[in-house]
Amino acid sequence: MAKPGGKGNLAPIVVKRIEEGEHGHHGGAWKIAYADFVTAMMAFFLLMWLVNATTEAQRRGIADYFAQPNDLARGPSGSGQPFGGRSLYSDGPLISDAPLVPMMRTAQPGLDSEEEEEGPEIRLPRPSARQQTPPAQAVPEGDAMADAARRAGELEAALRGSDNAARRGSVDNEALRRAAEAARQELLTRAAEEIRQAVRNDPALASLGRQLIVEEVAEGLRIQLVDAEGQPVFETGRAAPNERGRALLLRVAQVLARLPHPIEVTGHTDAAPFRGGGERSNWDLSAERANATRRLLVDAGVTDRRMRSVSGRAERELLVPANPLDAANRRVAVLMLLPAQGGTAP
Template sequence: MATNAPIVIKKVEEVSGGGHHGGGWKVAYADFMTAMMAFFLLLWILAASDEEALRGLADYFTPSLSQSGGRGQGMLDGTVIASNGDQGGSNSPEGDTRLPTFGMENPLAVFDSRLRDTETEAIVEYEQQPDGTMVEKQQEQKESEAERIAAEQANIEQYQAEVKERAENMTRLEDEIRQHIQERTDLSDLGENLRFDRTSDGLLVQIMDKEGRSMFTRGSARVDTRTRDLLRIIGEAIMDMENDIVITGHTDAVPFANNLGYSNWELSADRANATRRVLIDTGVAPARIKRISGLASTEPLNPADPEAAENRRISVLLAYPEPVPPKE
């Protein structure tokens, strides 16, 4: 009975050699591990061997050829070469071909790089002097460096001495002014109106108002009689000094103005200028006064109370002379 069922052909392929489960790669891996083990074993032997053993090992691998004497087996049969014009292979003077000298001079240097390092050669230069003598340049350089260091040290010591001297001068000036005030019975109570401050720019002498005791007439640049005497004492103390002078006037924060626009700015500047005139009348050289200015109430002495009496003051700065800085 005939049917129309399809005919199916099944093809089966046989895999030989085990596929990826074969053992060929294992043989290659085993050879590689054997070579690595031999390599590390060689490194260990070299590291653990003493000098004599290393020298013997190097001698063993040093190439050499017999140039005279016995016989041997092989193509040349121990014949001496190079003397009769045959192509030779020795390091003898008769031969033209040079064999490698690996390890022959110092076999240990092959395994220890420290033995291959050459010592640094020290070259000393000499310089001929006018008298014909030779002087070592290195010694001259040392002496020059020592002289330079000594000069720098001397400059530093001189700079420090100048700074110390100017500080001592300012201390003597302060003591002198206070002593002259104490000697005047009519001015002895004005000691509290003076204030001395050491600043980075110089000695700052400040003449301040106190409650119930003003240095200037309120709202005026006219100098009070006792204030004038106090300024004269200061002028006499600084008359013979060479310090530059900067005079600054200050007021409190109480507004002061009139119909002409005169304010605390003008008042503080006029008081500073009045102080300048008193100092010049005392004998202070006008050229020493480098600047006068009025700052109104912008720099109060008592910031917590801008209207405090001590904010009304005259500042006389005795600038420090510029010391010579140490040379580089």
């Protein structure tokens, strides 16, 4: 038997070692993302402030400062150097005032009929900041007539921009001129057909189609609303159109509102003297009818700033000269102006 305090009564010593893993991340990564977001917002608002606080000349100077210099391609070079003279590029950040030479695309085998009917593809020059002018009214997206108007406007602008280069003999813009004329003709055709179709599709106006004259003229597209025997557009001696006339003008306005071109409105009467009494005459009546037509077009969505002129011609320009009292002489004409052939505005 072991004695107390002897070696055999010693209790075993147990040493516990607890191995703890690494603590998980305490979620501080969001601070980095937040800091990036705040920095981006600060840069954005600083940019917006700079855009509004600087002039066009100052912004161009800043852009020139950061633009990569290329003395070989953009600067003047002396005789015997690779370019042998000054390049076509002007000072600025990768903007050229010189128009590009039109590139014609020929049909390739294997293309379907839609691609072949698109016609020649014209490379348009990118206008410089001083050449860009805001359009009178934005052309909406999404329909063939608006696309035709946009293409015609781009080609006319490109043609005007290439006139100087053509006079210097450095650019042959004959192909561009043909393309601009084709685009102008396409726009006229589409706009005229849409106006006629809008009247045909309205059962209440189907019988009035002969009182709507849509024709392509040198100045652009002319739409005339004419009286007929027993079916007047304006009541006798009245300036405002009647219900029939308002319905026709509304269909015309719905098409014109989708285009950006300036408009002239002209009123006409027949040769019968004005019977309203007082000092008013056919001059007053025709001018008042033209202005009433302008108001109706504006109310229907055509912007007033597109109105180039509103005038009355009395009986000075008869539609049927052989019969000055013919009902068709009583009419209003709405002329949508397009640049004349060759890119010169009418």
